[in-house]
Amino acid sequence: MSPADLMSEGVNLMLFGMGFVFVFLTLLVIVTSIMSKIIQATKPEEPEPAIARVPVATIGDPASDPVLLAVIHEAVQQHRARRQ
Numbered sequence: 001m002s003p004a005d006l007m008s009e010g011v012n013l014m015l016f017g018m019g020f021v022f023v024f025l026t027l028l029v030i031v032t033s034i035m036s037k038i039i040q041a042t043k044p045e046e047p048e049p050a051i052a053r054v055p056v057a058t059i060g061d062p063a064s065d066p067v068l069l070a071v072i073h074e075a076v077q078q079h080r081a082r083r084q
């Protein structure tokens with residue numbers, strides 16, 4: 001075989017391989033899209049989950065809670081005592 005024949009066969013093999021991969025990937029995209037549409041069409045509608053919302057008025061102001069202020073004060077005192 002001459003080098004020209006080898007190059008010709010190499011190019012033919014390359015084009016055949018690239019064409020096969022292109023066709024395969026195109027079919028894969030088409031089949032995946034069809035499957036997605038089928039699943040979306042047959043999927044039952046789910047109600048939106050109810051989100052528990054805490055009204056802002058019930059949260060309260062942390063600065064006006066005496067227990068919380070006492071806990072914070074004690075934590076700061078212990079931290080300062082440990083650093084000395």
